[in-house]
Amino acid sequence: MDLNFPGLGPATARLDTTHLFSIAAALGWASGLRLYxxxxxxxxxxxxxxxxxxxGLQLLQSPVVLGASALMLSAEFLADKIPLVDSLWDTVHTVIRIPAGAALAAGALGADAGSWQLVAALMGGTLAATAHVAKATTRAAVNTSPEPFSNLGLSLLGDAVVPTMLWLSWTHPGVFFVALAAALVIMAALTLLLFKFVRRLGRTLQDRFGPARASA
Known part of the structure; x- marks a missing residue:
């Protein structure tokens, strides 16, 4: 089955449905990890x-957007390697990654896609939220450990996984969906498993910086 969207132009006007939605899904999911x-x-x-x-995505290749995203990518790369700073960065970007993932996924289909664009936006936003929550939960739990190596290892893993998944979505969409399904299962399991560690971290911070401590 092919989707024919006149607004996509001759190079991308006819894309296999699996291929088209793999690109949208990759943009949404990866935005939850490394938006910039x-x-x-x-x-x-x-x-x-x-x-x-x-x-819908051609604005991303403009020199201004490329320059701005390169600067933000550099900042995110460094922030993600520093314990606690990475969690602060994730917290701030909770309100940025999810709508951005939805917008990028919708842009993959374009305005002429009609209801398909809405479907892509919902899918992209949901995948971005899933990836973001899993990342934030995992990194917050890892930050309870005094050693920095697990934090750095997870950050480098994210640096490698994002471009790999984007590449798979363009070149091997079937393989991408298998990898995405596996990633979602792992993320869901990690989120549930490590949630208690995040709660423990929250209680520790409350004990150290809460109102009772401040008044003392």
Whole structure:
């Protein structure tokens, strides 16, 4: 089955349904982990001519957006390597990653996609939220450990997984969906397993910086 969207242009007007939605899903899911990496890498791939970006995503390949996303990517790369700073960064970006993931997923289909664009937006936002919650929960739990190596290892894993999943969505959509399903299962299990550690961290912070401590 193919979807024919006139607004996509000759290079991307006819895309296999699986291929089209794999791109939208990858953009949404990866935004929950590394939003600025997604914006920069997608825009760079379009600017270099590696992939034909749909009109809804072509803004990402403009020099201004590329420059801004490169700066934010650098800041995120560094912040994600520092214990506690990474959790603060995740907290601030709770209100950014999820709507951005929805917008990027919708942009993969374009305005002429009609109701399909809404479906893509809902899917992208849900995947971004799932990835973001799993990442924030896992990193907050890891931050309870005094050693920095697990934090750094998880951060480097995220740096590698995001471009890999984006590449799979463009080149091997079937393989991407298998990998995405496995990632979602792992994320759900980690979120449930480590939630108690996050609650413990919250109680520790409340004991140290709560009103009772401040008044003392």
């Amino acid at each position: 990496a997604v914006v920069f890498l997608t825009g760079l791939a379009g600017w270099l001519g590696w992939v034909p970006l749909p009109p």
